[in-house]
Amino acid sequence: MTSDAVSSLLQASSDLLDDYRAGIWWPTSHEQTVVTGLFRAGLFTARHIHGYRQLAGETTLSKGRLIGALQPAEAVLDAHDTTDGTPAHAALDRFQMLIDTLATDEQGHSIRPSRQELHVRGTITLTWDAGLSRIPLECPQCHARTNATLTVTDGSVTYTCSAQHTSPDHRLDAESVEAAIGSMLGFHRVLGDLALPGAPSPTPS
Numbered sequence: 001m002t003s004d005a006v007s008s009l010l011q012a013s014s015d016l017l018d019d020y021r022a023g024i025w026w027p028t029s030h031e032q033t034v035v036t037g038l039f040r041a042g043l044f045t046a047r048h049i050h051g052y053r054q055l056a057g058e059t060t061l062s063k064g065r066l067i068g069a070l071q072p073a074e075a076v077l078d079a080h081d082t083t084d085g086t087p088a089h090a091a092l093d094r095f096q097m098l099i100d101t102l103a104t105d106e107q108g109h110s111i112r113p114s115r116q117e118l119h120v121r122g123t124i125t126l127t128w129d130a131g132l133s134r135i136p137l138e139c140p141q142c143h144a145r146t147n148a149t150l151t152v153t154d155g156s157v158t159y160t161c162s163a164q165h166t167s168p169d170h171r172l173d174a175e176s177v178e179a180a181i182g183s184m185l186g187f188h189r190v191l192g193d194l195a196l197p198g199a200p201s202p203t204p205s
Helices: 004-021 027-042 046-055 071-078 086-103 176-180
Strands: 115-128 133-134 146-153 157-158 167-168 194-197
Touching: 004 071, 004 086, 027 046, 027 086, 027 115, 046 071, 071 086, 115 176, 146 176, 157 176, 176 194
Parallel strands: 115 194
Antiparallel strands: 115 133, 115 146, 146 157, 157 167
């Protein structure tokens, strides 16, 4: 017997995939955040899904059709036999196809996730004037300079140090961080140092 969760996941995934390919639905930037995270996870688990369901309750993510499919996905992963040939495996396979299709931008909508992260093991240096001016970033609380995370959320950037102190920095440019992420072909971790163009100076009024 097919459970309600399995049926719901299969139906939702199929409907979303069909509507996306028909050009009548596409993910919001908030939903694309979920897509990107699950795609990067590869073989995602119930814990991955649960994490994004929790984020959906925060201001950084809005409700949507894709967000609504996370509940049955978590239920299927958490309490069903998902081996080959089972209804649960078929439903998850359809959900995975949906995530892969959206992540690879099959229809060319070029939707940016509302939230992206870049982990840098080395030092992050901001540059201006074609690299002539250079300032290394450091945590304003503990002055750590390595193993930091840059997070872009709806056009704003924060810096999180290795001790998990998070702070905004007006010198960080969201477009520069997004460009660096986009150039890494799906990898969101830099093993060494990273140089980024700093934010343009405000134009005098």
